[in-house]
Amino acid sequence: MTVVNGKYIEVDSGVELFVQDVGHGDPIIFIPGFTFTTEVFIHQVEHFSKTNRVIVIDPRSHGRSTITLQGNDYVTHGTDLAEVIDALELKNVTLAGWSFGCLTIWEYLKQEGYDNVKSLIFIDMSPKALSTNHEEDWVEGPLNDIGTIYNTYLRNPAGQREFIKAYTTSVMVQRDVTEDELNWLAEQSLKTPYYIASNLFASGMFSDYRNEAREASELVPTLTIVADHWADIATRFTQKISPKSSIEVLGGHLMFWEHSEEFNELVEKFLSGEN
Known part of the structure:
Protein backbone atom coordinates (compact mmCIF):
# COMPACT_ATOMS: atom_id res chain seq x y z
CA MET A 1 0.00 0.00 0.00
CA THR A 2 1.26 3.48 -0.84
CA VAL A 3 0.55 5.70 2.13
CA VAL A 4 -0.66 9.17 1.23
CA ASN A 5 -1.22 12.16 3.49
CA GLY A 6 0.45 10.53 6.47
CA LYS A 7 1.22 12.68 9.49
CA TYR A 8 2.28 12.28 13.10
CA ILE A 9 0.35 13.65 16.06
CA GLU A 10 1.88 13.81 19.52
CA VAL A 11 -0.63 12.42 22.01
CA ASP A 12 1.64 12.16 25.04
CA SER A 13 5.16 13.23 25.95
CA GLY A 14 7.41 11.41 23.50
CA VAL A 15 4.54 9.44 21.94
CA GLU A 16 3.41 10.14 18.38
CA LEU A 17 0.63 8.39 16.50
CA PHE A 18 0.82 7.87 12.76
CA VAL A 19 -2.39 9.13 11.17
CA GLN A 20 -3.47 8.79 7.56
CA ASP A 21 -5.76 11.68 6.56
CA VAL A 22 -7.28 11.55 3.08
CA GLY A 23 -10.18 13.21 1.29
CA HIS A 24 -12.75 15.85 2.16
CA GLY A 25 -16.21 15.88 3.66
CA ASP A 26 -17.76 14.45 6.80
CA PRO A 27 -14.96 12.72 8.76
CA ILE A 28 -14.76 8.97 9.36
CA ILE A 29 -12.09 7.61 11.69
CA PHE A 48 -14.71 6.52 1.22
CA SER A 49 -12.09 9.18 0.54
CA LYS A 50 -14.02 9.97 -2.63
CA THR A 51 -16.89 11.34 -0.55
CA ASN A 52 -15.55 11.77 3.00
CA ARG A 53 -12.51 12.82 4.96
CA VAL A 54 -11.07 9.44 5.96
CA ILE A 55 -8.71 9.20 8.91
CA VAL A 56 -6.99 5.97 9.91
CA ILE A 57 -4.92 5.68 13.07
CA ASP A 58 -2.03 3.47 14.08
CA PRO A 59 -2.67 3.26 17.84
CA ARG A 60 0.30 3.69 20.16
CA SER A 61 2.78 0.82 19.82
CA HIS A 62 1.15 -0.22 16.50
CA GLY A 63 2.47 0.20 12.97
CA ARG A 64 4.32 3.47 12.39
CA SER A 65 3.37 4.96 15.76
CA THR A 66 5.82 5.23 18.65
CA ILE A 67 6.63 1.95 20.38
CA THR A 68 6.38 2.74 24.08
CA LEU A 69 6.26 0.81 27.33
CA GLN A 70 3.65 3.22 28.69
CA GLY A 71 -0.07 3.29 28.09
CA ASN A 72 -0.55 0.00 26.29
CA ASP A 73 -4.14 -0.36 27.39
CA TYR A 74 -7.50 0.71 26.05
CA VAL A 75 -8.10 3.39 28.67
CA THR A 76 -5.03 5.20 27.34
CA HIS A 77 -6.00 4.46 23.74
CA GLY A 78 -9.29 6.23 24.38
CA THR A 79 -7.40 9.27 25.62
CA ASP A 80 -5.12 9.10 22.58
CA PHE A 100 -10.23 -4.19 19.99
CA GLY A 101 -10.46 -0.85 18.19
CA CYS A 102 -14.09 -0.87 19.39
CA LEU A 103 -12.77 -0.77 22.96
CA THR A 104 -10.90 2.43 22.10
CA ILE A 105 -14.16 4.00 20.93
CA TRP A 106 -16.19 2.93 23.97
CA GLU A 107 -13.45 4.28 26.23
CA TYR A 108 -13.35 7.56 24.29
CA LEU A 109 -17.12 7.91 24.72
CA LYS A 110 -16.79 7.14 28.43
CA GLN A 111 -14.19 9.89 28.83
CA GLU A 112 -15.38 12.52 26.36
CA GLY A 113 -19.05 11.99 25.67
CA TYR A 114 -20.80 12.59 22.36
CA ASP A 115 -20.31 16.26 21.52
CA ASN A 116 -18.10 15.50 18.50
CA VAL A 117 -19.74 12.20 17.50
CA LYS A 118 -22.19 11.84 14.64
CA SER A 119 -22.45 8.04 14.42
CA LEU A 120 -20.69 4.83 15.42
CA ILE A 121 -19.67 1.62 13.66
CA PHE A 122 -18.53 -1.38 15.70
CA ILE A 123 -16.90 -4.15 13.68
CA ASP A 124 -17.09 -7.61 15.25
CA MET A 125 -16.32 -6.99 18.92
CA SER A 126 -18.27 -7.72 22.07
CA PRO A 127 -18.22 -4.98 24.71
CA LYS A 128 -17.32 -7.70 27.24
CA ALA A 129 -14.75 -10.11 25.87
CA LEU A 130 -14.67 -12.61 28.75
CA SER A 131 -17.41 -14.39 30.67
CA THR A 132 -17.76 -17.68 32.52
CA ASN A 133 -21.03 -18.08 30.63
CA HIS A 134 -19.57 -18.33 27.16
CA GLU A 135 -22.48 -20.48 25.99
CA GLU A 136 -24.82 -17.47 26.22
CA ASP A 137 -22.61 -14.38 26.24
CA TRP A 138 -20.75 -13.16 23.14
CA VAL A 139 -17.12 -13.65 24.17
CA GLU A 140 -13.76 -14.12 22.49
CA GLY A 141 -13.63 -17.74 23.62
CA PRO A 142 -13.59 -20.09 26.61
CA LEU A 143 -11.40 -18.93 29.48
CA ASN A 156 7.89 -14.34 22.02
CA PRO A 157 7.76 -13.21 18.38
CA ALA A 158 7.48 -16.76 17.04
CA GLY A 159 4.46 -17.43 19.24
CA GLN A 160 2.80 -14.17 18.25
CA ARG A 161 3.39 -14.97 14.57
CA GLU A 162 1.96 -18.48 15.01
CA PHE A 163 -1.11 -17.14 16.82
CA ILE A 164 -1.87 -14.48 14.19
CA LYS A 165 -1.45 -16.92 11.32
CA ALA A 166 -3.72 -19.48 12.97
CA TYR A 167 -6.28 -16.82 13.87
CA THR A 168 -6.24 -15.52 10.30
CA THR A 169 -6.95 -18.87 8.69
CA GLN A 174 -13.07 -17.31 5.04
CA ARG A 175 -11.28 -18.06 1.79
CA ILE A 196 3.37 -5.10 24.37
CA ALA A 197 0.91 -7.34 22.55
CA SER A 198 0.45 -9.35 25.74
CA ASN A 199 -0.38 -6.17 27.69
CA LEU A 200 -2.93 -5.14 25.08
CA PHE A 201 -4.42 -8.62 25.01
CA ALA A 202 -4.94 -8.65 28.76
CA SER A 203 -6.35 -5.11 28.76
CA GLY A 204 -8.82 -6.01 26.04
CA MET A 205 -9.90 -9.26 27.60
CA PHE A 206 -10.59 -7.69 30.97
CA SER A 207 -12.55 -4.74 29.54
CA ASP A 208 -16.26 -4.36 30.17
CA TYR A 209 -18.02 -1.67 28.14
CA ARG A 210 -21.58 -3.00 28.27
CA ASN A 211 -22.90 0.23 29.81
CA GLU A 212 -21.12 2.34 27.18
CA ALA A 213 -22.42 0.11 24.38
CA ARG A 214 -25.98 0.47 25.58
CA GLU A 215 -25.70 4.24 25.98
CA ALA A 216 -24.07 4.63 22.56
CA SER A 217 -26.90 2.85 20.78
CA GLU A 218 -29.42 5.09 22.51
CA LEU A 219 -27.70 8.43 21.84
CA VAL A 220 -26.38 8.25 18.27
CA PRO A 221 -26.97 6.10 15.17
CA THR A 222 -25.01 2.89 15.71
CA LEU A 223 -24.15 0.00 13.41
CA THR A 224 -22.76 -3.33 14.62
CA ILE A 225 -21.31 -5.68 11.99
CA VAL A 226 -20.60 -9.24 13.13
CA ALA A 227 -18.92 -12.20 11.48
CA ASP A 228 -20.75 -15.28 10.21
CA HIS A 229 -19.08 -17.76 12.56
CA TRP A 230 -20.73 -16.38 15.70
CA ALA A 231 -23.59 -14.46 14.13
CA ASP A 232 -26.36 -16.03 16.22
CA ILE A 233 -24.88 -15.42 19.65
CA ALA A 234 -23.39 -12.05 18.66
CA THR A 235 -26.74 -10.85 17.32
CA ARG A 236 -28.65 -11.99 20.41
CA PHE A 237 -26.09 -10.40 22.73
CA THR A 238 -26.05 -7.12 20.80
CA GLN A 239 -29.85 -6.97 20.77
CA LYS A 240 -29.77 -7.42 24.54
CA ILE A 241 -26.92 -5.00 25.33
CA SER A 242 -27.38 -2.43 22.53
CA PRO A 243 -31.03 -2.81 21.55
CA LYS A 244 -31.13 0.24 19.29
CA SER A 245 -28.06 -0.69 17.24
CA SER A 246 -28.52 -1.80 13.65
CA ILE A 247 -26.95 -5.23 13.11
CA GLU A 248 -25.47 -6.73 9.96
CA VAL A 249 -23.71 -10.07 9.38
CA LEU A 250 -20.83 -10.43 6.94
CA GLY A 251 -17.87 -12.73 6.35
CA GLY A 252 -15.13 -13.44 8.86
CA HIS A 253 -13.47 -11.22 11.45
CA LEU A 254 -11.56 -9.36 8.70
CA MET A 255 -14.64 -8.99 6.49
CA PHE A 256 -13.90 -5.39 5.50
CA TRP A 257 -10.67 -6.59 3.84
CA GLU A 258 -11.92 -9.84 2.32
CA HIS A 259 -15.42 -8.65 1.37
CA SER A 260 -14.64 -4.98 0.94
CA GLU A 261 -17.35 -4.16 -1.61
CA GLU A 262 -20.15 -5.67 0.49
CA PHE A 263 -18.76 -4.05 3.64
CA ASN A 264 -18.49 -0.64 2.05
CA GLU A 265 -22.07 -0.90 0.77
CA LEU A 266 -23.32 -1.68 4.29
CA VAL A 267 -21.47 1.33 5.67
CA GLU A 268 -22.72 3.58 2.87
CA LYS A 269 -26.33 2.61 3.58
CA PHE A 270 -25.81 3.26 7.29
CA LEU A 271 -24.23 6.66 6.71
CA SER A 272 -27.08 7.61 4.39
CA GLY A 273 -29.64 6.65 7.03
CA GLU A 274 -31.01 3.64 5.16
CA ASN A 275 -30.38 1.11 7.97
Whole structure:
Protein backbone atom coordinates (compact mmCIF):
# COMPACT_ATOMS: atom_id res chain seq x y z
CA MET A 1 0.00 0.00 0.00
CA THR A 2 1.26 3.48 -0.84
CA VAL A 3 0.55 5.70 2.13
CA VAL A 4 -0.66 9.17 1.23
CA ASN A 5 -1.22 12.16 3.49
CA GLY A 6 0.45 10.53 6.47
CA LYS A 7 1.22 12.68 9.49
CA TYR A 8 2.28 12.28 13.10
CA ILE A 9 0.35 13.65 16.06
CA GLU A 10 1.88 13.81 19.52
CA VAL A 11 -0.63 12.42 22.01
CA ASP A 12 1.64 12.16 25.04
CA SER A 13 5.16 13.23 25.95
CA GLY A 14 7.41 11.41 23.50
CA VAL A 15 4.54 9.44 21.94
CA GLU A 16 3.41 10.14 18.38
CA LEU A 17 0.63 8.39 16.50
CA PHE A 18 0.82 7.87 12.76
CA VAL A 19 -2.39 9.13 11.17
CA GLN A 20 -3.47 8.79 7.56
CA ASP A 21 -5.76 11.68 6.56
CA VAL A 22 -7.28 11.55 3.08
CA GLY A 23 -10.18 13.21 1.29
CA HIS A 24 -12.75 15.85 2.16
CA GLY A 25 -16.21 15.88 3.66
CA ASP A 26 -17.76 14.45 6.80
CA PRO A 27 -14.96 12.72 8.76
CA ILE A 28 -14.76 8.97 9.36
CA ILE A 29 -12.09 7.61 11.69
CA PHE A 30 -11.13 3.94 11.29
CA ILE A 31 -9.31 2.29 14.22
CA PRO A 32 -7.63 -1.10 13.71
CA GLY A 33 -7.79 -3.96 16.16
CA PHE A 34 -5.24 -5.78 18.29
CA THR A 35 -1.71 -5.15 16.94
CA PHE A 36 -2.93 -4.27 13.43
CA THR A 37 -2.28 -1.11 11.44
CA THR A 38 -3.72 1.46 9.04
CA GLU A 39 -2.76 -0.90 6.21
CA VAL A 40 -5.74 -3.22 6.71
CA PHE A 41 -8.21 -0.44 5.80
CA ILE A 42 -6.78 0.13 2.32
CA HIS A 43 -10.13 -0.61 0.61
CA GLN A 44 -12.04 1.73 2.91
CA VAL A 45 -9.55 4.56 2.37
CA GLU A 46 -9.79 4.14 -1.40
CA HIS A 47 -13.59 4.01 -1.38
CA PHE A 48 -14.71 6.52 1.22
CA SER A 49 -12.09 9.18 0.54
CA LYS A 50 -14.02 9.97 -2.63
CA THR A 51 -16.89 11.34 -0.55
CA ASN A 52 -15.55 11.77 3.00
CA ARG A 53 -12.51 12.82 4.96
CA VAL A 54 -11.07 9.44 5.96
CA ILE A 55 -8.71 9.20 8.91
CA VAL A 56 -6.99 5.97 9.91
CA ILE A 57 -4.92 5.68 13.07
CA ASP A 58 -2.03 3.47 14.08
CA PRO A 59 -2.67 3.26 17.84
CA ARG A 60 0.30 3.69 20.16
CA SER A 61 2.78 0.82 19.82
CA HIS A 62 1.15 -0.22 16.50
CA GLY A 63 2.47 0.20 12.97
CA ARG A 64 4.32 3.47 12.39
CA SER A 65 3.37 4.96 15.76
CA THR A 66 5.82 5.23 18.65
CA ILE A 67 6.63 1.95 20.38
CA THR A 68 6.38 2.74 24.08
CA LEU A 69 6.26 0.81 27.33
CA GLN A 70 3.65 3.22 28.69
CA GLY A 71 -0.07 3.29 28.09
CA ASN A 72 -0.55 0.00 26.29
CA ASP A 73 -4.14 -0.36 27.39
CA TYR A 74 -7.50 0.71 26.05
CA VAL A 75 -8.10 3.39 28.67
CA THR A 76 -5.03 5.20 27.34
CA HIS A 77 -6.00 4.46 23.74
CA GLY A 78 -9.29 6.23 24.38
CA THR A 79 -7.40 9.27 25.62
CA ASP A 80 -5.12 9.10 22.58
CA LEU A 81 -8.14 9.13 20.28
CA ALA A 82 -9.40 12.28 21.99
CA GLU A 83 -6.01 13.90 21.39
CA VAL A 84 -6.16 13.07 17.69
CA ILE A 85 -9.71 14.41 17.32
CA ASP A 86 -8.71 17.62 19.09
CA ALA A 87 -5.51 18.05 17.09
CA LEU A 88 -7.38 17.66 13.79
CA GLU A 89 -10.24 19.88 15.05
CA LEU A 90 -12.82 17.32 13.99
CA LYS A 91 -16.56 17.71 14.48
CA ASN A 92 -19.49 15.39 13.70
CA VAL A 93 -17.24 12.35 13.42
CA THR A 94 -18.22 8.83 12.52
CA LEU A 95 -16.03 6.48 14.58
CA ALA A 96 -15.47 3.00 13.14
CA GLY A 97 -13.56 0.48 15.26
CA TRP A 98 -12.55 -3.03 14.34
CA SER A 99 -12.13 -5.69 17.02
CA PHE A 100 -10.23 -4.19 19.99
CA GLY A 101 -10.46 -0.85 18.19
CA CYS A 102 -14.09 -0.87 19.39
CA LEU A 103 -12.77 -0.77 22.96
CA THR A 104 -10.90 2.43 22.10
CA ILE A 105 -14.16 4.00 20.93
CA TRP A 106 -16.19 2.93 23.97
CA GLU A 107 -13.45 4.28 26.23
CA TYR A 108 -13.35 7.56 24.29
CA LEU A 109 -17.12 7.91 24.72
CA LYS A 110 -16.79 7.14 28.43
CA GLN A 111 -14.19 9.89 28.83
CA GLU A 112 -15.38 12.52 26.36
CA GLY A 113 -19.05 11.99 25.67
CA TYR A 114 -20.80 12.59 22.36
CA ASP A 115 -20.31 16.26 21.52
CA ASN A 116 -18.10 15.50 18.50
CA VAL A 117 -19.74 12.20 17.50
CA LYS A 118 -22.19 11.84 14.64
CA SER A 119 -22.45 8.04 14.42
CA LEU A 120 -20.69 4.83 15.42
CA ILE A 121 -19.67 1.62 13.66
CA PHE A 122 -18.53 -1.38 15.70
CA ILE A 123 -16.90 -4.15 13.68
CA ASP A 124 -17.09 -7.61 15.25
CA MET A 125 -16.32 -6.99 18.92
CA SER A 126 -18.27 -7.72 22.07
CA PRO A 127 -18.22 -4.98 24.71
CA LYS A 128 -17.32 -7.70 27.24
CA ALA A 129 -14.75 -10.11 25.87
CA LEU A 130 -14.67 -12.61 28.75
CA SER A 131 -17.41 -14.39 30.67
CA THR A 132 -17.76 -17.68 32.52
CA ASN A 133 -21.03 -18.08 30.63
CA HIS A 134 -19.57 -18.33 27.16
CA GLU A 135 -22.48 -20.48 25.99
CA GLU A 136 -24.82 -17.47 26.22
CA ASP A 137 -22.61 -14.38 26.24
CA TRP A 138 -20.75 -13.16 23.14
CA VAL A 139 -17.12 -13.65 24.17
CA GLU A 140 -13.76 -14.12 22.49
CA GLY A 141 -13.63 -17.74 23.62
CA PRO A 142 -13.59 -20.09 26.61
CA LEU A 143 -11.40 -18.93 29.48
CA ASN A 144 -8.94 -21.80 29.05
CA ASP A 145 -8.36 -20.90 25.39
CA ILE A 146 -7.78 -17.25 26.25
CA GLY A 147 -5.33 -18.26 28.97
CA THR A 148 -3.41 -20.43 26.50
CA ILE A 149 -3.04 -17.54 24.06
CA TYR A 150 -1.74 -15.24 26.78
CA ASN A 151 0.57 -17.71 28.53
CA THR A 152 1.82 -19.68 25.53
CA TYR A 153 1.69 -17.67 22.31
CA LEU A 154 2.25 -14.08 23.39
CA ARG A 155 5.60 -14.80 25.02
CA ASN A 156 7.89 -14.34 22.02
CA PRO A 157 7.76 -13.21 18.38
CA ALA A 158 7.48 -16.76 17.04
CA GLY A 159 4.46 -17.43 19.24
CA GLN A 160 2.80 -14.17 18.25
CA ARG A 161 3.39 -14.97 14.57
CA GLU A 162 1.96 -18.48 15.01
CA PHE A 163 -1.11 -17.14 16.82
CA ILE A 164 -1.87 -14.48 14.19
CA LYS A 165 -1.45 -16.92 11.32
CA ALA A 166 -3.72 -19.48 12.97
CA TYR A 167 -6.28 -16.82 13.87
CA THR A 168 -6.24 -15.52 10.30
CA THR A 169 -6.95 -18.87 8.69
CA SER A 170 -9.51 -20.03 11.26
CA VAL A 171 -11.38 -16.83 12.18
CA MET A 172 -10.39 -13.73 10.24
CA VAL A 173 -10.65 -14.83 6.60
CA GLN A 174 -13.07 -17.31 5.04
CA ARG A 175 -11.28 -18.06 1.79
CA ASP A 176 -7.87 -19.66 1.38
CA VAL A 177 -5.23 -16.98 1.77
CA THR A 178 -1.97 -17.07 -0.13
CA GLU A 179 1.30 -17.47 1.71
CA ASP A 180 2.17 -13.88 0.81
CA GLU A 181 -1.12 -12.61 2.27
CA LEU A 182 -0.63 -14.64 5.43
CA ASN A 183 2.91 -13.37 5.89
CA TRP A 184 1.79 -9.79 5.24
CA LEU A 185 -0.94 -9.97 7.89
CA ALA A 186 1.49 -11.49 10.39
CA GLU A 187 3.99 -8.76 9.55
CA GLN A 188 1.41 -6.09 10.40
CA SER A 189 0.84 -7.65 13.82
CA LEU A 190 4.54 -8.10 14.57
CA LYS A 191 5.15 -4.37 14.30
CA THR A 192 3.82 -4.46 17.87
CA PRO A 193 6.38 -6.33 20.02
CA TYR A 194 5.11 -9.44 21.76
CA TYR A 195 5.66 -8.01 25.24
CA ILE A 196 3.37 -5.10 24.37
CA ALA A 197 0.91 -7.34 22.55
CA SER A 198 0.45 -9.35 25.74
CA ASN A 199 -0.38 -6.17 27.69
CA LEU A 200 -2.93 -5.14 25.08
CA PHE A 201 -4.42 -8.62 25.01
CA ALA A 202 -4.94 -8.65 28.76
CA SER A 203 -6.35 -5.11 28.76
CA GLY A 204 -8.82 -6.01 26.04
CA MET A 205 -9.90 -9.26 27.60
CA PHE A 206 -10.59 -7.69 30.97
CA SER A 207 -12.55 -4.74 29.54
CA ASP A 208 -16.26 -4.36 30.17
CA TYR A 209 -18.02 -1.67 28.14
CA ARG A 210 -21.58 -3.00 28.27
CA ASN A 211 -22.90 0.23 29.81
CA GLU A 212 -21.12 2.34 27.18
CA ALA A 213 -22.42 0.11 24.38
CA ARG A 214 -25.98 0.47 25.58
CA GLU A 215 -25.70 4.24 25.98
CA ALA A 216 -24.07 4.63 22.56
CA SER A 217 -26.90 2.85 20.78
CA GLU A 218 -29.42 5.09 22.51
CA LEU A 219 -27.70 8.43 21.84
CA VAL A 220 -26.38 8.25 18.27
CA PRO A 221 -26.97 6.10 15.17
CA THR A 222 -25.01 2.89 15.71
CA LEU A 223 -24.15 0.00 13.41
CA THR A 224 -22.76 -3.33 14.62
CA ILE A 225 -21.31 -5.68 11.99
CA VAL A 226 -20.60 -9.24 13.13
CA ALA A 227 -18.92 -12.20 11.48
CA ASP A 228 -20.75 -15.28 10.21
CA HIS A 229 -19.08 -17.76 12.56
CA TRP A 230 -20.73 -16.38 15.70
CA ALA A 231 -23.59 -14.46 14.13
CA ASP A 232 -26.36 -16.03 16.22
CA ILE A 233 -24.88 -15.42 19.65
CA ALA A 234 -23.39 -12.05 18.66
CA THR A 235 -26.74 -10.85 17.32
CA ARG A 236 -28.65 -11.99 20.41
CA PHE A 237 -26.09 -10.40 22.73
CA THR A 238 -26.05 -7.12 20.80
CA GLN A 239 -29.85 -6.97 20.77
CA LYS A 240 -29.77 -7.42 24.54
CA ILE A 241 -26.92 -5.00 25.33
CA SER A 242 -27.38 -2.43 22.53
CA PRO A 243 -31.03 -2.81 21.55
CA LYS A 244 -31.13 0.24 19.29
CA SER A 245 -28.06 -0.69 17.24
CA SER A 246 -28.52 -1.80 13.65
CA ILE A 247 -26.95 -5.23 13.11
CA GLU A 248 -25.47 -6.73 9.96
CA VAL A 249 -23.71 -10.07 9.38
CA LEU A 250 -20.83 -10.43 6.94
CA GLY A 251 -17.87 -12.73 6.35
CA GLY A 252 -15.13 -13.44 8.86
CA HIS A 253 -13.47 -11.22 11.45
CA LEU A 254 -11.56 -9.36 8.70
CA MET A 255 -14.64 -8.99 6.49
CA PHE A 256 -13.90 -5.39 5.50
CA TRP A 257 -10.67 -6.59 3.84
CA GLU A 258 -11.92 -9.84 2.32
CA HIS A 259 -15.42 -8.65 1.37
CA SER A 260 -14.64 -4.98 0.94
CA GLU A 261 -17.35 -4.16 -1.61
CA GLU A 262 -20.15 -5.67 0.49
CA PHE A 263 -18.76 -4.05 3.64
CA ASN A 264 -18.49 -0.64 2.05
CA GLU A 265 -22.07 -0.90 0.77
CA LEU A 266 -23.32 -1.68 4.29
CA VAL A 267 -21.47 1.33 5.67
CA GLU A 268 -22.72 3.58 2.87
CA LYS A 269 -26.33 2.61 3.58
CA PHE A 270 -25.81 3.26 7.29
CA LEU A 271 -24.23 6.66 6.71
CA SER A 272 -27.08 7.61 4.39
CA GLY A 273 -29.64 6.65 7.03
CA GLU A 274 -31.01 3.64 5.16
CA ASN A 275 -30.38 1.11 7.97
